[in-house]
Amino acid sequence: xxxxxxxxxxxxxxxxxxxxxxxxxxxxxxxxxxxxxxxxxxxxxxxxxxxxxxxxxxxxxxxxxxxxxxxxxxxxxxxxxxxxxxxxxxxxxxxxxxxxxxxxxxxxxxxxxxxxxxxxxxxxxxxxxxxxxxxxxxxxxxxxxxxxxxxxxxxxxxxxxxxxxxxxxxxxxxxxxxxxxxxxxxxxxxxxxxxxxxxxxxxxxxxxxxxxxxxxxxxxxxxxxxxxxxxxxxxxxxxxxxxxxxxxxxxxxxxxxxxxxxxxxxxxxxxxxxxxxxxxxxxxxxxxxxxxxxxxxxxxxxxxxxxxxxxxxxxxxxxxxxxxxxxxxxxxxxxxxxxxxxxxxxxxxxxxxxxxxxxxxxxxxxxxxxxxxxxxxxxxxxxxxxxxxxxxxxxxxxxxxxxxxxxxxxxxxxxxxxxxxxxxxxxxxxxxxxxxxxxxxxxxxxxxxxxxxxxxxxxxxxxxxxxxxxxxxxxxxxxxxxxxxxxxxxxxxxxxxxxxxxxxxxxxxxxxxxxxxxxxxxxxxxxxxxxxxxxxxxxxxxxxxxxxxxxxxxxxxxxxxxxxxxxxxxxxxxxxxxxxxxxxxxxxxxxxxxxxxxxxxxxxxxxxxxxxxxxxxxxxxxxxxxxxxxxxxxxxxxxxxxxxxxxxxxxxxxxxxxxxxxxxxxxxxx
Ligand code: NFS
Numbered sequence: 001x002x003x004x005x006x007x008x009x010x011x012x013x014x015x016x017x018x019x020x021x022x023x024x025x026x027x028x029x030x031x032x033x034x035x036x037x038x039x040x041x042x043x044x045x046x047x048x049x050x051x052x053x054x055x056x057x058x059x060x061x062x063x064x065x066x067x068x069x070x071x072x073x074x075x076x077x078x079x080x081x082x083x084x085x086x087x088x089x090x091x092x093x094x095x096x097x098x099x100x101x102x103x104x105x106x107x108x109x110x111x112x113x114x115x116x117x118x119x120x121x122x123x124x125x126x127x128x129x130x131x132x133x134x135x136x137x138x139x140x141x142x143x144x145x146x147x148x149x150x151x152x153x154x155x156x157x158x159x160x161x162x163x164x165x166x167x168x169x170x171x172x173x174x175x176x177x178x179x180x181x182x183x184x185x186x187x188x189x190x191x192x193x194x195x196x197x198x199x200x201x202x203x204x205x206x207x208x209x210x211x212x213x214x215x216x217x218x219x220x221x222x223x224x225x226x227x228x229x230x231x232x233x234x235x236x237x238x239x240x241x242x243x244x245x246x247x248x249x250x251x252x253x254x255x256x257x258x259x260x261x262x263x264x265x266x267x268x269x270x271x272x273x274x275x276x277x278x279x280x281x282x283x284x285x286x287x288x289x290x291x292x293x294x295x296x297x298x299x300x301x302x303x304x305x306x307x308x309x310x311x312x313x314x315x316x317x318x319x320x321x322x323x324x325x326x327x328x329x330x331x332x333x334x335x336x337x338x339x340x341x342x343x344x345x346x347x348x349x350x351x352x353x354x355x356x357x358x359x360x361x362x363x364x365x366x367x368x369x370x371x372x373x374x375x376x377x378x379x380x381x382x383x384x385x386x387x388x389x390x391x392x393x394x395x396x397x398x399x400x401x402x403x404x405x406x407x408x409x410x411x412x413x414x415x416x417x418x419x420x421x422x423x424x425x426x427x428x429x430x431x432x433x434x435x436x437x438x439x440x441x442x443x444x445x446x447x448x449x450x451x452x453x454x455x456x457x458x459x460x461x462x463x464x465x466x467x468x469x470x471x472x473x474x475x476x477x478x479x480x481x482x483x484x485x486x487x488x489x490x491x492x493x494x495x496x497x498x499x500x501x502x503x504x505x506x507x508x509x510x511x512x513x514x515x516x517x518x519x520x521x522x523x524x525x526x527x528x529x530x531x532x533x534x535x536x537x538x539x540x541x542x543x544x545x546x547x548x549x550x551x552x553x554x555x556x557x558x559x560x561x562x563x564x565x566x567x568x569x570x571x572x573x574x575x576x577x578x579x580x581x582x583x584x585x586x587x588x589x590x591x592x593x594x595x596x597x598x599x600x601x602x603x604x605x606x607x608x609x610x611x612x613x614x615x616x617x618x619x620x621x622x623x624x625x626x627x628x629x630x631x632x633x634x635x636x637x638x639x640x641x642x643x644x645x646x647x648x649x650x651x652x653x654x655x656x657x658x659x660x661x662x663x664x665x666x667x668x669x670x
Contacts, residue, residue: 088558093221155183218562437624443548466495540567540604576609
């Protein structure tokens with residue numbers, strides 16, 4: 001049995017610590033305590049177990065041992081890895097499919113309550129695929145785009161359409177290696193076929209298809225999800241928000257939306273502002289409805305509507321432990337089965353809404369985009385009716401302000417203004433060495449490591465080294481809670497060159513770019529940096545690194561792999577699912593070495609698992625410096641640039657927070 005850890009060892013977040021203590025006092029288990037009680041299986045976690053057929057499971061723990069069918073360890077590890085990547089790609093892409101169907105319904109006037117909020121983005125995206133836009137109504141364009149996007153999932157031949165948005169040279173790399181995805185579903189299905197008993201047994205050949213499957217996510221399903229979410233709900237721009245459990249309110253009906261898809265949650269936001277619903281809440285004795293989010297649903301409504309985030313993945317149980325949540329409304333992905341049992345200790349109603357996800361013991365109110373507003377109001381009435389059942393509450397008085405909403409469109413606009421939106425200043429800053437490089441710190445929480453510590457430690461250290469950090473997913477919420485996503489907060493701990501840029505442009509040193517499907521925004525930023533010029537002609541030449549320090553989901557593996565295939569160095573924290581046991585079984589880490597050195601030769605990017613945070617930082621900086629040198633850029637010198645002493649920033653520092661935010665980012669978008 002693993003060691004029992006203290007609340008401080010479980011999380012660095014004081015709000016989380018309070019709720020972990022409360023759980024202990026009430027004798028309730030959480031993912032934190034269950035992780036202490038359940039040691040991971042060392043054979044399975046090293047990828048050394050095959051359970052793909054009924055002759056096994058076979059556990060390969062001795063030199064030269066094979067499975068009953070003769071499968072070697074490297075084959076087994078490659079099969080386990082591709083299956084995880086396929087599941088992750090399927091999850092993201094199925095989300096993208098649902099978004100595309102919603103766009104189709106909206107275009108045809110069949111989706112109650114939805115409108116096309118961002119016609120400009122609709123036109124830009126449609127034009128990329130040569131869909132006629134001039135003189136056409138948004139609905140006509142949207143209908144064509146929806147048809148094109150829906151077709152990407154079932155497409156059998158050719159290339160997935162969004163791949164044309166990658167740098168030209170990168171597309172050629174994919175064609176040359178035969179990994180250009182043909183259709184999203186086809187690649188996922190083929191991953192399953194190839195790993196059935198008696199099929200593909202050459203590990204490198206299996207992993208080549210893992211690349212193609214992951215690409216069908218990053219430059220397929222996920223990119224579609226991001227595009228359509230922006231078109232329907234608005235492309236994010238900076239907005240003031242808050243994060244952590246202290247966003248729950250004592251005197252209001254608390255509804256927490258949790259999961260991933262913005263379709264229902266956006267409608268719940270609209271329904272919560274409906275006078276009839278507010279009246280209903282008041283009649284129940286509450287001061288109104290207080291909405292907040294968990295996981296990537298939180299990111300979706302936070303960056304578009306400024307709706308607060310109650311927390312990241314490991315806080316879903318902790319929100320219920322406050323005793324103040326009337327309803328937790330979930331759709332798909334990252335929803336712990338433990339929620340229902342946990343909620344029995346309180347009055348919280350768990351409401352499932354997706355046709356794909358039911359939890360035994362939860363209330364199911366099925367979402368249908370054709371009558372979304374009606375369903376959203378129905379859900380809110382459930383929550384309001386439950387307010388009278390609330391017992392003793394304990395809401396940690398801990399929350400932090402943040403400014404999320406840095407879409408690639410906004411980054412381009414903020415760097416150049418409306419008339420000359422451009423990535424030029426960013427490229428220039430990297431070329432001169434004011435910014436040493438860029439790191440994307442993304443991904444999950446994992447109770448095997450100290451909650452939020454790896455994300456924020458890595459982020460803080462990279463900022464000191466003048467590395468601009470972009471974040472998504474649960475990593476972004478971790479930084480938000482620590483106050484790293486505010487313009488002025490912590491700038492004194494940021495390297496001088498980066499600080500100067502942040503002050504000049506008026507941005508936080510950490511840019512919140514959205515949910516996990518929005519990692520595609522990072523692909524777009526990297527592509528735009530290539531196209532801007534000065535940093536090489538492909539993504540693998542940019543001084544940039546991707547990190548998922550607290551990863552746990554299969555989706556993270558798909559993201560990591562499509563970033564590698566796009567040319568990035570990707571570092572995962574925690575344990576490797578293909579680590580093998582090289583100290584006990586010879587060559588049991590062949591696959592692990594292949595996805596690093598082997599993939600780097602083919603794609604210029606590599607995937608590595610590094611448990612030690614300081615080693616992650618060292619490798620990140622080493623890679624950035626190596627890429628700088630290869631581009632012939634001046635060696636990074638921390639003493640070259642001093643404080644800008646930007647008078648405007650200094651004056652702004654004296655203002656109260658809200659005025660300062662308004663001056664920097666404009667009024668919050670509603
Ligand atoms: Ni990404 Fe978002 Fe969080 Fe991990 Fe889960 S919520 S999609 S998978 S845990 S970052």
